Amino acid sequence: xxxxxxxxxxxxxxxxxxxxxxxxxxxxxxxxxxxxxxxxxxxxxxxxxxxxxxxxxxxxxxxxxxxxxxxxxxxxxxxxxxxxxxxxxxxxxxxxxxxxxxxxxxxxxxxxxxxxxxxxxxxxxxxxxxxxxxxxxxxxxxxxxxxxxxxxxxxxxxxxxxxxxxxxxxxxxxxxxxxxxxxxxxxxxxxxxxxxxxxxxxxxxxxxxxxxxxxxxxxxxxxxxxxxxxxxxxxxxxxxxxxxxxxxxxxxxxxxxxxxxxxxxxxxxxxxxxxxxxxxxxxxxxxxxxxxxxxxxxxxxxxxxxxxxxxxxxxxxxxxxxxxxxxxxxxxxxxxxxxxxxxxxxxxxxxxxxxxxxxxxxxxxxxxxxxxxxxxxxxxxxxxxxxxxxxxxxxxxxxxxxxxxxxxxxxxxxxxxxxxxxxxxxxxxxxxxxxxxxxxxxxxxxxxxxxxxxxxxxxxxxxxxxxxxxxxxxxx
Numbered sequence: 001x002x003x004x005x006x007x008x009x010x011x012x013x014x015x016x017x018x019x020x021x022x023x024x025x026x027x028x029x030x031x032x033x034x035x036x037x038x039x040x041x042x043x044x045x046x047x048x049x050x051x052x053x054x055x056x057x058x059x060x061x062x063x064x065x066x067x068x069x070x071x072x073x074x075x076x077x078x079x080x081x082x083x084x085x086x087x088x089x090x091x092x093x094x095x096x097x098x099x100x101x102x103x104x105x106x107x108x109x110x111x112x113x114x115x116x117x118x119x120x121x122x123x124x125x126x127x128x129x130x131x132x133x134x135x136x137x138x139x140x141x142x143x144x145x146x147x148x149x150x151x152x153x154x155x156x157x158x159x160x161x162x163x164x165x166x167x168x169x170x171x172x173x174x175x176x177x178x179x180x181x182x183x184x185x186x187x188x189x190x191x192x193x194x195x196x197x198x199x200x201x202x203x204x205x206x207x208x209x210x211x212x213x214x215x216x217x218x219x220x221x222x223x224x225x226x227x228x229x230x231x232x233x234x235x236x237x238x239x240x241x242x243x244x245x246x247x248x249x250x251x252x253x254x255x256x257x258x259x260x261x262x263x264x265x266x267x268x269x270x271x272x273x274x275x276x277x278x279x280x281x282x283x284x285x286x287x288x289x290x291x292x293x294x295x296x297x298x299x300x301x302x303x304x305x306x307x308x309x310x311x312x313x314x315x316x317x318x319x320x321x322x323x324x325x326x327x328x329x330x331x332x333x334x335x336x337x338x339x340x341x342x343x344x345x346x347x348x349x350x351x352x353x354x355x356x357x358x359x360x361x362x363x364x365x366x367x368x369x370x371x372x373x374x375x376x377x378x379x380x381x382x383x384x385x386x387x388x389x390x391x392x393x394x395x396x397x398x399x400x401x402x403x404x405x406x407x408x409x410x411x412x413x414x415x416x417x418x419x420x421x422x423x424x425x426x427x428x429x430x431x432x433x434x435x436x437x438x439x440x441x442x443x444x445x446x447x448x449x450x451x452x453x454x455x456x457x458x459x460x461x462x463x464x465x466x467x468x469x470x471x472x473x474x475x476x
Contacts, residue, residue, distance in 0.1 A: 303423025
């Protein structure tokens with residue numbers, strides 16, 4: 001067990017099985033280890049081999065534990081992360097497998113003397129972990145990879161459970177700013193977003209519980225909450241969370257990944273960027289969770305083309321490519337790459353995103369507004385054009401527009417559809433139009449918050465000190 005006077009602690013970390021959760025948990029594990037603490041990080045064999053790479057100098061402090069998933073009906077045999085699922089309808093079966101395997105492994109770790117952990121740090125998904133840890137006398141902390149505004153909008157554990165006067169029982173309840181928010185804001189879902197998120201988010205699925213139930217239990221039964229944020233960015237939302245949760249809510253810092261990835265296979269891409277003017281290029285990418293359809297890809301392609309702005313697109317095949325027998329030629333408009341040759345690059349497969357965003361020619365980021373991508377973009381001081389597509393991304397988009405650091409692509413209010421012209425207009429507004437410099441100035445200001453390693457380390461130290469103090473109080 002840890003030293004009651006702030007010495008080394010042993011922390012177990014349980015991220016959900018999604019790239020956008022495993023990668024930031026791994027980055028956080030490295031930063032915690034650099035503070036001198038021991039970390040046990042749980043994931044599955046396929047994920048640890050493709051995502052979790054621990055530097056040799058930290059290998060004595062970070063132990064990566066492979067957890068094999070059981071066979072679950074309807075879950076593809078090699079599916080160990082959400083990106084492996086051919087359809088979002090299969091997510092509940094991945095949750096079933098996760099719950100069974102990871103609860104068993106955590107129970108085993110909690111019983112292991114003398115290396116029993118001091119804390120269990122959980123993502124939203126393992127809602128069973130706080131009660132399991134408590135049975136062994138170990139406290140639990142919920143680590144939110146979502147920003148404070150999105151968490152604040154979703155409300156208290158009671159509200160997340162669908163109870164109390166603020167319960168959301170119909171999709172339209174998600175389209176208004178909640179009465180418990182004491183300051184003016186536009187953070188709320190649009191109608192089409194609310195309809196898309198309500199059933200998978202607030203209604204129980206085949207895993208037995210809803211997504212919001214998982215959040216509610218994980219928050220309510222943890223001793224404290226850490227949020228991937230900074231009190232210099234959203235102090236009002238962090239204060240509100242403390243009131244809603246009635247427990248300590250501590251900003252963890254933003255911990256963006258360092259721009260040090262291997263560029264093997266992308267040498268030509270970096271050479272192309274080297275030839276572009278500083279701050280002139282838009283980077284376009286939509287994360288690992290989004291499964292865009294062919295028609296949407298065509299619209300994005302034409303929007304990038306019509307903007308007249310140099311661009312680099314981290315392209316992923318459409319969700320319906322397999323249904324069309326993988327006819328790759330149809331994935332982009334006919335003759336597209338020939339037309340944009342020299343001005344635009346379409347990069348297929350994995351790209352070193354953090355490395356590319358840090359390049360001096362990058363000036364903008366067309367993104368789905370996932371919190372990981374926002375963090376990476378603002379850490380490098382690039383301007384944001386937002387096209388939210390799922391989950392809490394619409395809330396993030398409203399928040400960033402409110403902060404005057406981003407422009408959101410215009411959408412049809414009924415069905416959420418977007419046009420090439422809407423994308424081109426938003427890109428030009430942020431990159432080249434009369435007020436574009438204002439966005440640049442704001443992005444540079446926020447880079448001093450999101451990308452300031454000294455400040456991020458200070459916030460993390462504050463969080464770790466809270467963990468240590470809690471152990472001290474329990475031992476008195």
